[in-house]
Amino acid sequence: xxxxxxxxxxYLPDSNQERVKVLVAGPFGIGKTTMIRTLSExxxxxxxxxxxxxxxxxxELAVPDKKTTTVAIDFGRLTIAQGRIVLYLFGTxxxxxxxxxxxxxxxxxxxxxxxxxxRRLADSFEVxxxxxxxxxxxxxAVNQFPESPEYDEETLRxxxxxxxxxxxxxxxxxxxxxxxxxLRALSAHLVSRAGGSL
Amino acid sequence: MSPGPARRLVPSYLxxxxxxxxxxxxxxxxxxxxxxxxxxxxxxxxxxxRLLNLVSDxxxxxxxxxxxxxxxxxxxxxxxxxxVSDGHLRAAAPLPDALxxxxxAGRPDKALLEEVMxxxxxx
Ligand SMILES: Nc1nc2c(ncn2[C@@H]2O[C@H](COP(=O)(O)OP(=O)(O)O)[C@@H](O)[C@H]2O)c(=O)[nH]1
Ligand SMILES: [Mg+2]
Numbered sequence: 001x002x003x004x005x006x007x008x009x010x011y012l013p014d015s016n017q018e019r020v021k022v023l024v025a026g027p028f029g030i031g032k033t034t035m036i037r038t039l040s041e042x043x044x045x046x047x048x049x050x051x052x053x054x055x056x057x058x059x060e061l062a063v064p065d066k067k068t069t070t071v072a073i074d075f076g077r078l079t080i081a082q083g084r085i086v087l088y089l090f091g092t093x094x095x096x097x098x099x100x101x102x103x104x105x106x107x108x109x110x111x112x113x114x115x116x117x118x119r120r121l122a123d124s125f126e127v128x129x130x131x132x133x134x135x136x137x138x139x140x141a142v143n144q145f146p147e148s149p150e151y152d153e154e155t156l157r158x159x160x161x162x163x164x165x166x167x168x169x170x171x172x173x174x175x176x177x178x179x180x181x182x183l184r185a186l187s188a189h190l191v192s193r194a195g196g197s198l
Numbered sequence: 199m200s201p202g203p204a205r206r207l208v209p210s211y212l213x214x215x216x217x218x219x220x221x222x223x224x225x226x227x228x229x230x231x232x233x234x235x236x237x238x239x240x241x242x243x244x245x246x247x248r249l250l251n252l253v254s255d256x257x258x259x260x261x262x263x264x265x266x267x268x269x270x271x272x273x274x275x276x277x278x279x280x281x282v283s284d285g286h287l288r289a290a291a292p293l294p295d296a297l298x299x300x301x302x303a304g305r306p307d308k309a310l311l312e313e314v315m316x317x318x319x320x321x
């Protein structure tokens with residue numbers, strides 16, 4: 001895959017750029033990696049970060065006799081504005097047990113795209129809470145899977161308990177235009193949030 | 199029988215030659231690094247050299263380097279700090295200084311957000 005050491009690196013543009021990140025957040029299997037691969041100009045990469053303590057008392061990820069767990073963060077890159085800006089998309093796991101890593105994820109991020117699935121909206125509650133707690137603005141992308149029930153927007157807002165100004169867009173993470181549309185909705189929202197009374 | 203998760207071949211503290219340069223904290227995950235072209239010094243470990251080789255022909259961020267080299271981000275920062283102070287790597291902050299404080303203070307700079315928005319619309 002893209003992270004094989006033998007694969008030739010795709011270098012940054014030669015020009016000076018500003019490099020910024022956006023989080024693509026949600027529970028496992030929701031489409032984070034898919035969206036990052038769809039949008040990224042480089043084969044997506046990942047890093048593995050060791051998280052100490054927090055997972056020791058929980059579930060399947062934790063090795064029983066160890067107080068650490070490894071969290072894989074996948075990411076991709078998208079160059080815009082004639083090479084003046086390079087946007088990094090960071091796939092960030094949404095479970096509260098990863099909370100210790102969230103200050104790092106959130107630091108310097110422009111905002112977050114939260115992916116949800118109407119079959120299991122509650123699975124995204126934790127990540128929405130984490131994002132709100134970290135003070136990031138966000139938009140919601142509703143990925144549609146074959147069995148996903150369709151709700152009207154009002155119902156969806158009510159179920160997710162997101163504010164009226166939070167963009168909510170239907171998305172197919174496998175599709176470039178659709179994923180780009182979700183990212184555009186987020187970025188327009190970020191502009192409007194930056195402009196308002198703070 | 200596997201005794202458990204595989205360990206890295208080189209423990210983090212050895213990959214850096216046993217030196218944890220304190221100034222590595224000024225490197226961000228999106229700091230860009232590129233080799234200056236100087237040849238490696240005797241105290242440079244194989245990990246230092248792999249990093250230098252990776253960015254000998256162009257720039258990459260700390261995060262990307264961690265991905266390609268399969269090293270934790272913190273280790274890449276330590277390796278990079280040493281190589282920058284030795285004069286083997288050039289580092290560029292993710293944002294010009296004028297923008298960085300606004301981002302780190304929580305609210306990204308509006309002009310930057312607008313440029314991102316227009317950049318995405320132009321794709
Ligand atoms: N129908 C549909 N399937 C999707 C979509 N996004 C992802 N998938 C599929 O869902 C599965 C999990 O996606 P993945 O990106 O690995 O999820 P992650 O765990 O959040 O990174 C994969 O089989 C994808 O092909 C989508 O928008 N629509
Ligand atoms: Mg994934």
